[in-house]
Amino acid sequence: MRRVVVVGAGPAGTAAARAAASFGVEVVLIDAAPTPGGRHRWDARGAGARAELPDEVEHLPESAVWAIEPVPGGHRVHVRTGPVDGPERTGRAIEARALVLATGAHDRALPFPGWDLPGVCTAGAARAMARDQGIAVGERVIVAGTGPFLLSAAVSLVEAGARVTAIFEAGDPVPGFITRPGGALAGWTKAGELARYAATLARHDVPLCRRSAVIAAFGKDRVEAVLAARLDRDWRPVPHSLRRFEVDAVAVGFGFTPQLELAVAARCDLEDGFVAVNAAQATSVPGVFAAGDLTGVGGADLAAAEGAVAGAAAAKLLGARVRAPIGAMRRVRAGRRFAAALAEAYPLRPGWREWLREDTPVCRCEEVAYGAFRRAVEELDVGDARVLELATGAGLGLCQGRICGRSVAELAGLPETADAFARRPIAAPVRLGELAEDVPVDEGP
Amino acid sequence: MRVRVDGEERIAEEGQTVAAVLLAAGRDSWRTTRFGGRPRGLFCGIGVCFDCLVVVNGVPDVRACLRPVAEGDDIRSQDGAEVPS
Amino acid sequence: MSGIESADVVVIGAGIIGAACAEALSAAGVRVLVIDRGAPAGATTASGEGDVLVSDKEPGPALELAAASRRRWPELLDELRELLGPGRAEIGWDPKGGLVVATTAEAVGPLAALTAAQRAAGVAVEDLDADRAREMEPYLTEELTAVAHFPDDAQLQPVPATAALLAALRARGGEVHSGVMAEGIVADRAGAVAGVRTGVDAIPCRAVVNACGPWAGHFSETVGAPVDVLPRRGMVLVTAPLPRFVGRKVYDSGHVDTVAGGDAEPRFSAVVESTASGTVLIGSSRQGTSFDEGLEVEVLRRLARGAIGLFPRLAGVPVMRAYGGFRPCTPDRLPVIGEDPRMPGLWHATGHEGAGIGLAAATGRLLADLFTGREPVVDPEPFRVDRPEVALEAGA
CATH class of the missing domain: 3.50.50.60 (FAD/NAD(P)-binding domain)
Structure with missing residues (x-):
C-alpha cells in the first residue's frame, strides 16, 4: 500500500x-x-x-x-x-x-423569506455559472451576504454581462483592513486581487452597501423583487430602512x-x-x-x-x-x-434570525417552515443533531443538512453548530444498485 | 451537440453542464418540490444542495449543476420525487 | 445539580424505554425524575425504525410481551392525547401491517412453520398468493414463493413518541434532566437504594430504574449488580424520497433468524419500509458486541442486495444516508424487567434489542405494575433479573 x-x-x-x-x-x-x-x-x-x-x-x-x-x-x-x-x-x-x-x-446561505425562489442562488453558484459556463444567472442581480468573496462573485456577474444593482455587505469590516500596508496581510497577494475587484466594480457603478442585507425576496415562480434593509450591529433590520429593488436574481453568501x-x-x-x-x-x-x-x-x-x-x-x-x-x-x-x-473581520451576527417569518422554509429539501420547526424544538428537549432532524424533519432531505444544518442547529440552540450535521458516512449519494455491486479492490504497489 | 429539453431539441456545447443548458434555454426552474409543488432550479451550483435535480435519460435525481451534458441527452423536468424506471 | 431535590424514582436513560417507564410510574402517582447523560431519544431510540411487530417474535414470553405492547400502544396514545391535548401527542402511529416474504423454494417451509406458530399463539395471519401480494405492494418482486400478511404489525415514530411520553411525565409533575451523568448509586446501610450519584451531587430517591439500553450492562456493573446486556449493532440505509413505494413493512422470511441469532457474527436479512416523508428504510443487520462505530461497506452492500431482491426497482434509487444504532442484547434474547434482588430499589428495564420501540408500552406498564404491586400485564417471570442467563456475578 x-x-x-x-x-x-x-x-x-x-x-x-x-x-x-x-x-x-x-x-x-x-x-x-x-x-x-x-x-x-x-x-x-x-x-x-x-x-x-x-x-x-x-x-x-x-x-x-x-x-x-x-x-x-x-x-x-x-x-x-x-x-x-x-x-x-x-x-x-x-x-x-x-x-x-x-x-x-x-457557500453558506442563511435562510430568509423567499430564499427558495428560483433566481435566488449562492454567490458561488452565480460565480461558477458566469466563469465556467459564461452564463449570468440574471440580468439585474443583487449580491448579498458577507465577506470579500461577494466582490469576486459580483465581478464575475458583471463580466458575464449582468447588471449588478448593488452589493449588500451585512458586516462592517474595519475600513482598510484588507489593504492596510503592514497589517495582517502584508505581502499577501489577496490585497492586490481585491483592489482589482474594487476597480472593476467602480467602473461598472456597482455600489457596495455596508451593514445591509437582502432580508426577503418576492415573486411568483421566480424572484421578481427583494427587500433590503440596513442592519444594526447584531444584523437586526433597522426600522424604516427597508428598500425594494426589482431584480431577477439574487446571489447570497455568508462565508463558507x-x-x-x-x-x-x-x-x-x-x-x-x-x-x-x-x-x-x-x-x-x-x-x-x-x-x-x-x-x-x-x-x-x-x-x-x-x-x-x-x-x-x-x-x-x-x-x-x-x-x-x-x-x-x-x-x-x-x-x-x-x-x-x-x-474576525466578517463574523456572522445572530440578528439574521429576525429575518425569518413563520412560513419561511428553514430546510429547503423537506420544506420545513420556521414556525413548525420552532414548535417542534419546543416540544422536545432537543439536544443533538440527530434528534433535531427527527423531531423537526430539517436536515433529513437529500442534501442531508449540508445547506440548512448549521443554521437550524443555531436556531435550536445546539452547541458546536459548525459540525453538528457533518456525520454522513455515505459522503455522496450512490444508487442502491451501485452499492450492491462487487467492486475491484486496488491495493496498489 | 444536440440534446432534448422537455421534448424540445436544443444545441448544447461540449463542457456545458445540464444546468447551463437549461439556463441558456431560458429556464429558471426544472423541478418541483414534493410537498408544496414549488419550483426549484439552480441554488448552490456545486452539487451540495440537491435543489437542481433533473431527469436525464430517464434517470431522476441527477444534479444538473454537476452533470456535463452529453450528445443526445434527454433532459426532462423532475416532478417531485420520482421512482426510477 | 441545583433544582433536583429528590424523587421517588430516578429513571436513568431518556430513551423510549426510560420514557415509557417514567410515564407509567407517573400515571400510577409516583414522583419520577428522568436523567440522561445526553439528550432525550438521542441514542438507540433515534436510530430505530419504530417497529411495533408481532410477526417476528417467537411464541412464548417474547410474543406475549409484544402482543401486550401492541394492544397497549393505541390505549396509551389515547391517554396521551387526553392528557396533552390534540397535536401534542402525535407519534406517527401507523397500523400498516407487515408482509413476510419467501422468494425461494427452500424458504417456503420455514415461513409456513412461522405462520403456523404465530397463528397458534393467537396472532392474526393471512396467507397471500403472489398476485394478491403484488396487488398490495406493486413494486414487490415477481419471484415470490410464499407471502404471509400480519395485519397487526404497526409502526410509530420513536423520537416524537419519546417526546410525548416525557411531556406526559412533565404534565404530571415529573422532571427530565438532560446532560446529567449517573455515576453510581447511593446505598443505605442495608444495601438498598437511597439515591443516585451524579458526579458533583446525589439525588435522594428510593428506587432507580436502569434504562440505559445498550449501556445498561456497563451501568449495572458500575453499581455492583451486573446484568449481561451487550451492544449489538444494526445498520439502516435510507434512500432518497420516493412517491408511495412500499405501504407495509416487508421483510424476507430469514429475518426472524437474524433477530434471534445471538452471536457476534454478522447476520443479515432484507427489511424494507417507507417513512412518512417518502424515504425507504432498508435493514437489517446485526453484528458485533462492542461500541464500534466504523462503517463497513460490506454490510451496506449486503443490505442493498437484500432490498433489491425484494424490490428490484430500488436498484435505481439513490441512497443518501446510512446510520447505525446499538441495540441492547441479552444472551437469551429476552428483555430484563424488574427489581434486582441483589440490591433492593434497583430496577432494570433493558435488553429489548431491536424491538424496544414496540415493546416500550408494555415494558413501562409491567414495570409500574410490579412497582405498585398491581396485577402484572404479562407474566413477569421470564423477564426477571435474577434468571441465570443474565444475572452475572459482581466483579466477575
Missing part, C-alpha cells in the same frame, strides 16, 4: 498531488469534476497554471468518493467514476497508506462551510468547525492529512501552500526522502494569519 490518495482537485488537492509525486511516490488524485482546478478558483489568473498535473499523478476525474473505511495500514477509498449521479458509473475501491483530504468548502463528511468519517478531530491539523497538515488520525478550506477558509494561495505541505508529509510517511517544504510552510503561516483576520 505504498500510495497516496488525494481527494479533491482544487488548489489544495492539486498541490498535494504534485508535491507527493515530486518525491517519487504513487499518487491518485480523485475529483468530482471533469477537469482539475476546483470549484471556487479564487484567483482566476492562477487557476489554469495550478491545475496542470504532472504525468506521474493518476487523475480520476468525474469520480465521487462516497465512503472511506479504515483497513490495516491505511484506508480504503470507495469511488464511483462516470457521469454524475448516473447509474452507469463504475466502482472501484482504492487503498492508500496516506490519505490527503482536500474536499473544500461550499467546510465539506467535512470524509474527515468525520475518518474520525479526524475538529476544532472550531474545521479539521484540526498540525504543522505538517496531519490530522489526529495517523495517515490522514487535510489541506485547504477543510482546515480554515483562506483562499487559493493558502490552500495550495497547505496542499504542498500535506503532499510532502504524505510522501514522507511512505518513506520517501523529502526535503522539508520550508517555503510552503512559511506561506501557510502567513496565509493562516490572513484567514484568521478574515474570519
